[in-house]
Amino acid sequence: MKKSYEEMSHIYGRIWILSALGMIFAYPIVTCIYYGAWPGWKPVLTGLLGVAPIYWTVGLIEVLTFVPMLGTSSSYLAFVTGNLTSLKVPAALNAMENAKVKPGSEEGEVISTIAVATSSIVTTVIIALGVALLVPLTPILDSPIVKPAFDNILPALFGGLAVVYVSKNWKIAIAPLVFMIVLFLLVPSLSSSVGVLVPVGALIAIGAARIMYKKGRL
Amino acid sequence: MKFNPNSTILFVLAAAVIVFVIAQSVFFMVRAYRHGKEIGIDPAQMKKTIVSTAIFTVAPALSILLGVITLSKFLGLPLPWLRLSVIGAITYELPAATSTASAFGISLSETVSDPKVYSAIAWVMTLGIFPGLIWVPLFIKKIQGGLMKIKNKDGKWGDILMTSLFLGMISAFLGMVFADIRIGLAGWIPIFVLLFSALVMGICGILIKKCNMKWLETYALPISMLGAMIFAAVITPLIGG
Structure with a gap:
């Protein structure tokens, strides 16, 4: 019997994601062999200790939060190409919203995959071009005139995105929004670990939505 | 072998991984597009998705490029190029590099010239983020x-x-x-x-x-x-x- 699109997505997805894993490990391995420069366990473990506990946890949280939004194929793709919160997830959400398809539906799966793939290809090409043209580009991108524009890329992105989602679902949005604004006002240093707060916001939103839903207010 | 963080071999290695990731994106894109046609999504809608996502991506991609430029001052071009094109993000890679450099008792203020420091940084970046790729299939x-x-x-x-x-x-x-x-x-x-x-x-x-x-x-x-x-x-x- 012919396997369904969804089942094949899992099979192809696993092949690609595990091959990607091999490719990514090839870089440090080949570097060490070529230069005969194995760093030894100690500095690697010490360095890793500084970042891994947070990164591994955030990685797991990202999988739990973003897989339902993205769908099958785009999850296998987006976790390899990276930059999820600032690029791939908003791209997929915006594409599904414009195409008027629901995440998790068959149509949503297709549109989300096309969006994540397009975004990955365009990003990779732009970065490659940028690396090739680094010498003429650096003074422009590094100039103090342009700097504030890039410093504010996240508010610029999420402002527009918020209008679409918050206006449609303002009842669900109130609780997590108020919580987050108060939290960041009280503890500004949290902005470096916003990734950890995404699931916190999600849990608050889900809790508030559940209560309103039970009471028949949604 | 004299070490240089901008050597040809490192560029070739980075490029190989990046080409692989582009191939993966093209593969899934073509598959999704064909399946979309099968289940009756208007091809015009799918083309619209491609155009609008491509335009939307330009500014964030330039901001990622800025991250590559920042990191390249310490690590040469190939490693930041690879890390930020694939799975990484500047918010991960900079602390990973800093944390490793401090394990050697040095600060990241100029280009790394010791291959051992360089390879240790590459290892920490790789080991620091790879679990995401395991959690997904799992x-x-x-x-x-x-x-x-x-x-x-x-x-x-x-x-x-x-x-x-x-x-x-x-x-x-x-x-x-x-x-x-x-x-x-x-x-x-x-x-x-x-x-x-x-x-x-x-x-x-x-x-x-x-x-x-x-x-x-x-x-x-x-x-x-x-x-x-x-x-x-x-x-x-x-x-x-």
Whole structure:
């Protein structure tokens, strides 16, 4: 019997994601062999200790939060190409919203995959071009005139995105929004670990939505 | 072998991985497009998705490129190019590099010249982020199975649950914008930018609905984002951020 699109997505997805894993490990391995420069366990473990506990946890949280939004194929793709919160997830959400398809539906799966793939290809090409043209580009991108524009890329992105989602679902949005604004006002240093707060916001939103839903207010 | 963080072999290695990732993207894109046609999605809609996503991606991609430039001062070009094109993000890679350099008792103030320091940094970056690639194949079926159960039990609640997930994410980022307001007016700049972006998006929404400008839908998010970025570049020198 012919396997369904969804089942094949899992099979192809696993092949690609595990091959990607091999490719990514090839870089440090080949570097060490070529230069005969194995760093030894100690500095690697010490360095890793500084970042891994947070990164591994955030990685797991990202999988739990973003897989339902993205769908099958785009999850296998987006976790390899990276930059999820600032690029791939908003791209997929915006594409599904414009195409008027629901995440998790068959149509949503297709549109989300096309969006994540397009975004990955365009990003990779732009970065490659940028690396090739680094010498003429650096003074422009590094100039103090342009700097504030890039410093504010996240508010610029999420402002527009918020209008679409918050206006449609303002009842669900109130609780997590108020919580987050108060939290960041009280503890500004949290902005470096916003990734950890995404699931916190999600849990608050889900809790508030559940209560309103039970009471028949949604 | 004399070590150089910009050597040809490192460029070739990075390029090989990046080409692989592009191939993966093309593979899934073609598959999704064909399947979309099979299940009756209008090809025009899929093309629109490609165009609007491509435009939307330009500004964030340039901001990632800025990250490559920042890291290249310490690590040469190939490693940052690879890390930020594939799985990484500047917010991960810079602390990983700093943490490793401090394990050697050095600070990242100039280009790394010791191959051992360099390879240790490459290892920490790789080991620091690779679990994401294992969690996905390990958990994806369980997560989706759980969601399906919820949806089959109560379809309406399933939809509300998904919406709540998005709103949770958006709330975290909206909240973050308020982090700096205690430093004075300059700390308000991100809020002004956010509001400006929201305003442009709102105007786009009105034009789409009231003036029937359907074509604008494709460009509304990139327009509000770029507009707000330009706004940031204009008001920052005025406010003195």
